[in-house]
Amino acid sequence: NAGVTQTPKFQVLKTGQSMTLQCAQDMNHNSMYWYRQDPGMGLRLIYYSASEGTTDKGEVPNGYNVSRLNKREFSLRLESAAPSQTSVYFCAINQRISGANDLTFGAGSRLTVL
Amino acid sequence: SQELEQSPQSLIVQEGKNLTINCTSSKTLYGLYWYKQKYGEGLIFLMMLQKGGEEKSHEKITAKLDEKKQQSSLHITASQPSHAGIYLCGADIPNAGKSTFGDGTTLTVKP
Numbered sequence: 001n002a003g004v005t006q007t008p009k010f011q012v013l014k015t016g017q018s019m020t021l022q023c024a025q026d027m028n029h030n031s032m033y034w035y036r037q038d039p040g041m042g043l044r045l046i047y048y049s050a051s052e053g054t055t056d057k058g059e060v061p062n063g064y065n066v067s068r069l070n071k072r073e074f075s076l077r078l079e080s081a082a083p084s085q086t087s088v089y090f091c092a093i094n095q096r097i098s099g100a101n102d103l104t105f106g107a108g109s110r111l112t113v114l
Numbered sequence: 115s116q117e118l119e120q121s122p123q124s125l126i127v128q129e130g131k132n133l134t135i136n137c138t139s140s141k142t143l144y145g146l147y148w149y150k151q152k153y154g155e156g157l158i159f160l161m162m163l164q165k166g167g168e169e170k171s172h173e174k175i176t177a178k179l180d181e182k183k184q185q186s187s188l189h190i191t192a193s194q195p196s197h198a199g200i201y202l203c204g205a206d207i208p209n210a211g212k213s214t215f216g217d218g219t220t221l222t223v224k225p
Contacts, residue, residue: 042118042202042217090157103204103213105149105157 003027006091006106013081013113021076021109023091031094032074033058033103034066036087043090049074081113118203120216127193128224135188135219137203143183145206151218152199160188160201190221198223 007022025032033048035058045058049068063085065077078085091106117140127133137146148160161170163179163186170177174191190197203216 043204043215045213092157103147103157104159 004091004093004104004106006089006109008109009107010110011112013078013111015082015113016080018077018079019081019111020078021089021091021111023074023076023106024072025074025093026072027093027095027104028071029093029095030071032068033092033094034064034074034076035090035092035105036060036085037090037108038087046076046089078111081111083113085111086113087111118205118214118216120201120203120219122219123217124220124222126222126224129194130192133190133193133221135201135221137186137188137216139184139205141184143179143186143205144208146179146183146186147204148177148186148188149202149204150199151202157202193221193223195223195225197221 003026005024011019013019030051034046035043036046037043044060046060046064047055047058047066049055052068052071055066055068067075089109089111092103094103119138121136125133145164147162149157150160151157161172161177163170163177166179166181166183168179176189177186179186186203188201198221200218200220202218204213207214
């Protein structure tokens with residue numbers, strides 16, 4: 001997963017606590033994404049950023065905020081964590097090869113909300 | 115919206131056996147890719163298919179996209195414990211710069 005770095009890898013929160021997941025890329029790509037992965041539900045897009053300074057909602061944005069302050073970093077914030085947000089979170093970049101999307105994923109961040 | 119359905123949801127095979135995982139789309143696929151995930155690790159890109167009838171191979175894994183571009187299959191020949199993991203198919207959503215994914219197939223290979 002060289003090129004996309006996520007932190008932290010593991011986190012346990014209490015309901016109502018806040019935290020930020022960080023994602024950084026060293027591949028100079030415009031598009032970055034945050035997904036969550038839950039058993040039996042596959043990957044679902046939370047937010048994405050087509051370029052520096054822009055963000056758009058994905059399939060399941062409620063309860064999350066994102067920030068794309070520069071081309072390299074895309075952070076995901078939980079303002080008030082809920083047990084339903086227990087999941088594995090993946091950051092991805094889009095390398096867009098031959099006109100088709102080609103995503104490279106980070107290693108994932110496992111979040112547990114008690 | 116475009117949906118991807120993967121089958122089976124889980125698969126247990128004996129080492130050395132062949133297996134196939136399917137990914138079916140409700141709409142025409144314009145870019146279909148396969149990923150593999152091992153527990154605790156990120157998703158690893160395996161292959162991308164774009165043209166109807168296209169077939170690609172990587173080591174003992176072969177992926178095909180049917181002529182109608184609505185179904186893809188991933189075939190593993192002579193499975194090994196190293197093939198174990200979750201296999202995920204994904205597809206482009208045209209003109210949106212985003213992707214949709216299947217629910218994944220969990221593969222267990224028994225030694």
